[in-house]
Amino acid sequence: MLVELGHFALVMAFVVAIAQTVLPLWGAQTSKRALMAVGEPAALVQLVLIAFSFGALTYAFVTSDFSLKVVVANSHTLKPMLYKVSGVWGNHEGSMLLWVLILALFGAAAALFGSNLPDTLRARVLGVQGAIGLAFLAFILFTSNPFTRLEFPPMNGEDLNPLLQDPGLAFHPPFLYLGYVGLSMTFSFAVAALLEGRVDAAWGRWVRPWTLAAWIFLTIGIGLGSWWAYYELGWGGFWFWDPVENASFMPWLFAAALLHSAIVVEKREALKSWTILLAILAFGFSLIGTFLVRSGVITSVHAFANDPERGIFILMILAFFMGGALILFSLRANVMSAKGVFSMVSRESALVVNNILLAVAALVVFTGTIWPLVAEAFWARKLSVGAPFFNAAFTPFFTMLAVVLPIGAILPWKRARLGVAVKKLIPALILALAVMGLIWSMQTQKTLLAPIGLGLGTWVVAGAIQDIVLKLGQNRTLSRLFRLPRADWGRLFAHGGLGITIAGIAGLTAWTVEDIRIVQVGETFDVAGYTITLDAVERKQGPNYLTTMATMSVFEGPQKVATLHPEKRSYPVAQMPTTEAGIDNGFWRDVYLVIGDVQSNGGWAVRTYIKPLANWIWGGTLIMAFGGLLSLTDRRYRVAAGARKSAASAPKGVPAE
Amino acid sequence: MKRLILALTLLLATPLYAVQPDEVLTDPVMESRARDISQGLRCLVCRNENIDESNATLAKDLRLLVRERLVAGDTNEQTVAYIVDRYGEYVLLKPTLTGANKLLWIAGPAMLIIALGIGFGFLRRRQSEPEQSDLTEDEEKRLQALLNE
Numbered sequence: 001m002l003v004e005l006g007h008f009a010l011v012m013a014f015v016v017a018i019a020q021t022v023l024p025l026w027g028a029q030t031s032k033r034a035l036m037a038v039g040e041p042a043a044l045v046q047l048v049l050i051a052f053s054f055g056a057l058t059y060a061f062v063t064s065d066f067s068l069k070v071v072v073a074n075s076h077t078l079k080p081m082l083y084k085v086s087g088v089w090g091n092h093e094g095s096m097l098l099w100v101l102i103l104a105l106f107g108a109a110a111a112l113f114g115s116n117l118p119d120t121l122r123a124r125v126l127g128v129q130g131a132i133g134l135a136f137l138a139f140i141l142f143t144s145n146p147f148t149r150l151e152f153p154p155m156n157g158e159d160l161n162p163l164l165q166d167p168g169l170a171f172h173p174p175f176l177y178l179g180y181v182g183l184s185m186t187f188s189f190a191v192a193a194l195l196e197g198r199v200d201a202a203w204g205r206w207v208r209p210w211t212l213a214a215w216i217f218l219t220i221g222i223g224l225g226s227w228w229a230y231y232e233l234g235w236g237g238f239w240f241w242d243p244v245e246n247a248s249f250m251p252w253l254f255a256a257a258l259l260h261s262a263i264v265v266e267k268r269e270a271l272k273s274w275t276i277l278l279a280i281l282a283f284g285f286s287l288i289g290t291f292l293v294r295s296g297v298i299t300s301v302h303a304f305a306n307d308p309e310r311g312i313f314i315l316m317i318l319a320f321f322m323g324g325a326l327i328l329f330s331l332r333a334n335v336m337s338a339k340g341v342f343s344m345v346s347r348e349s350a351l352v353v354n355n356i357l358l359a360v361a362a363l364v365v366f367t368g369t370i371w372p373l374v375a376e377a378f379w380a381r382k383l384s385v386g387a388p389f390f391n392a393a394f395t396p397f398f399t400m401l402a403v404v405l406p407i408g409a410i411l412p413w414k415r416a417r418l419g420v421a422v423k424k425l426i427p428a429l430i431l432a433l434a435v436m437g438l439i440w441s442m443q444t445q446k447t448l449l450a451p452i453g454l455g456l457g458t459w460v461v462a463g464a465i466q467d468i469v470l471k472l473g474q475n476r477t478l479s480r481l482f483r484l485p486r487a488d489w490g491r492l493f494a495h496g497g498l499g500i501t502i503a504g505i506a507g508l509t510a511w512t513v514e515d516i517r518i519v520q521v522g523e524t525f526d527v528a529g530y531t532i533t534l535d536a537v538e539r540k541q542g543p544n545y546l547t548t549m550a551t552m553s554v555f556e557g558p559q560k561v562a563t564l565h566p567e568k569r570s571y572p573v574a575q576m577p578t579t580e581a582g583i584d585n586g587f588w589r590d591v592y593l594v595i596g597d598v599q600s601n602g603g604w605a606v607r608t609y610i611k612p613l614a615n616w617i618w619g620g621t622l623i624m625a626f627g628g629l630l631s632l633t634d635r636r637y638r639v640a641a642g643a644r645k646s647a648a649s650a651p652k653g654v655p656a657e
Numbered sequence: 658m659k660r661l662i663l664a665l666t667l668l669l670a671t672p673l674y675a676v677q678p679d680e681v682l683t684d685p686v687m688e689s690r691a692r693d694i695s696q697g698l699r700c701l702v703c704r705n706e707n708i709d710e711s712n713a714t715l716a717k718d719l720r721l722l723v724r725e726r727l728v729a730g731d732t733n734e735q736t737v738a739y740i741v742d743r744y745g746e747y748v749l750l751k752p753t754l755t756g757a758n759k760l761l762w763i764a765g766p767a768m769l770i771i772a773l774g775i776g777f778g779f780l781r782r783r784q785s786e787p788e789q790s791d792l793t794e795d796e797e798k799r800l801q802a803l804l805n806e
Binding site for chain 2: 200201202205233235237240242243270340341342343344348349352353356357359360363364367368371375378379381382383384385386387388389392393394396397516517518596597599605
């Protein structure tokens with residue numbers, strides 16, 4: 001019964017989406033207040049309906065209602081509760097429902113917090129948001145209905161892919177979707193501004209928090225996914241340049257570019273048309289990501305549904321929104337004349353360089369991702385584009401970015417002198433060079449990767465700290481530290497986090513030590529200064545799997561560092577094995593143990609990895625996201641949210657609700 | 658109980674995990690060459706995994722083939738060519754610089770140069786244009802008031 005109501009609510013949401021799209025947009029065009037006012041209640045009702053529908057599907061998963069097709073395909077009565085719930089979005093249909101739920105959430109947020117927006121702009125933003133919701137609700141109802149029933153329900157389900165039964169991956173999709181779909185808000189703002197025919201500093205200020213929020217979620221989502229790959233796939237890789245990873249990475253790069261260029265619009269009223277274009281592209285690449293994952297055009301580790309019909313539907317949605325927005329953009333480009341004047345060397349120019357590097361890097365990733373399709377279509381060549389290409393083609397861009405970042409961040413607006421800026425950064429520069437030299441002389445294998453990567457990381461982190469120190473003025477007044485705007489702290493953490501991640505990637509890639517061998521129970525072996533003993537191997541039963549669990553002791557000299565339990569699990573229902581590595585996390589290194597198969601002589605295949613600086617990668621990512629959060633709570637956005645009353649009294653202001 | 662037996666048989670028959678101890682060559686230099694080559698070759702039955710990381714049987718066969726060729730005295734290039742001859746270009750994770758692939762490799766630098774050119778042109782215009790405003794005086798005042806809050 002509840003399931004039927006959930007299905008019905010979804011259909012109702014579709015109807016409400018039609019109203020939310022047509023009425024406010026029409027009202028804004030013909031200046032009819034009553035029509036414009038439909039936007040907010042429609043957005044709220046939309047959220048309630050989709051939330052109910054999502055709740056009904058969750059209920060079906062939790063109670064193992066095997067009359068539903070998706071539940072049968074992705075659940076099992078023995079599965080732990082956490083994964084029954086995460087199973088809701090661990091499949092194509094359910095994840096699309098989560099997608100529209102988040103879309104509705106953002107729409108409702110815009111309706112609630114948007115009272116300081118001009119009437120027509122708010123109506124248009126909600127209208128465009130409604131249109132996106134409409135398209136995806138149609139997609140769900142017509143091609144991917146999660147509420148499809150089975151005529152003869154089976155006794156039990158087929159279980160969720162065991163690789164997905166993991167806490168890291170349970171929360172990875174919701175964060176990613178919050179990011180992808182968050183970019184729909186910036187898209188709606190961009191299209192609304194184009195319809196409005198007006199882009200100004202205030203628009204920049206309205207759109208930046210949404211971009212920031214989307215970027216924070218994407219950062220966390222990508223970080224979670226990478227962390228999961230590290231500990232779950234059994235050999236400690238953290239990034240594979242898989243098409244689906246690229247699908248999340250491209251919007252991240254565009255969002256990063258967008259949140260920097262929106263600052264220029266806000267502070268200096270320049271780069272307007274570029275910022276609008278970026279806002280359109282950022283969401284466009286989210287849609288391209290959705291298309292790549294769900295159409296089956298590209299084979300990937302985690303491609304969802306390989307259904308051409310669905311692919312074509314998403315391609316049509318993509319073509320409609322991108323095509324429409326870009327045509328509108330070309331028609332309205334003339335209204336976005338830039339105002340601020342600035343010299344060749346200035347904060348503005350530095351942010352232009354930032355945008356060029358990020359956008360071109362994203363386009364390089366895009367080219368590599370679709371190249372197999374292009375080569376097959378035009379030259380009938382069946383080829384692969386994998387990690388070696390992306391590492392070679394992408395790394396230079398981030399290297400350049402890291403080199404110019406600290407300098408650009410301390411340049412003043414309008415007019416600057418490069419010499420002065422570099423002179424201010426001399427301490428950071430010396431430190432970075434010292435780190436490079438030290439590492440070069442210390443490491444046994446003479447690779448350039450580690451010194452350059454860690455040197456760059458140091459340069460970025462030290463530059464970010466120097467930036468804050470410079471804010472204290474000539475006298476180094478420490479009390480000023482407490483009065484700095486949160487945006488400054490946000491910059492410190494976001495840039496510093498990036499530097500830490502760069503250092504972590506360089507350290508892990510350059511210095512990982514690997515050891516593969518056969519070990520008898522009770523035997524001891526040495527790897528890179530660690531002594532490791534295989535104490536025992538036992539077979540045990542988990543809630544919905546069987547496991548071969550080893551007990552291994554790790555010693556550093558005479559001192560015991562850790563006891564680890566690497567496992568090899570087998571999920572009988574899904575007929576799939578997984579590895580659970582035993583990891584001793586540390587600040588400087590991870591000890592990473594994997595147990596393999598039993599060998600003919602009674603020994604076990606054991607792999608040992610020493611992974612230096614591994615946790616810096618995700619630590620840096622979290623710090624970056626935290627920086628974004630600080631920036632998001634900066635006074636100017638909180639004030640903007642609280643300024644409704646004063647705006648209402650202004651002549652052309654917004655009526656209070 | 659039946660399920661348990663089934664599971665136990667499955668457990669014993671689980672696929673192999675990437676490079677196995679018995680595959681490793683005794684000569685460490687040759688082994689590290691084999692690893693390097695393996696990381697650039699795609700596991701054909703997997704989705705975007707190289708043969709070095711893959712658990713598939715085919716990947717194991719390819720790993721052994723790579724080592725066989727190296728032991729037979731092939732250079733790295735000859736080994737890769739040997740495998741490409743049999744499995745096609747699809748097996749290479751790093752596309753070659755031949756034919757249309759030149760476009761792929763040149764795309765990054767070319768886009769960067771074009772973008773820098775456009776950016777430079779834009780910055781030069783920004784430098785010289787006079788400051789102008791399309792807001793009315795009232796609007797400008799209100800904007801300033803809002804921005805200063």
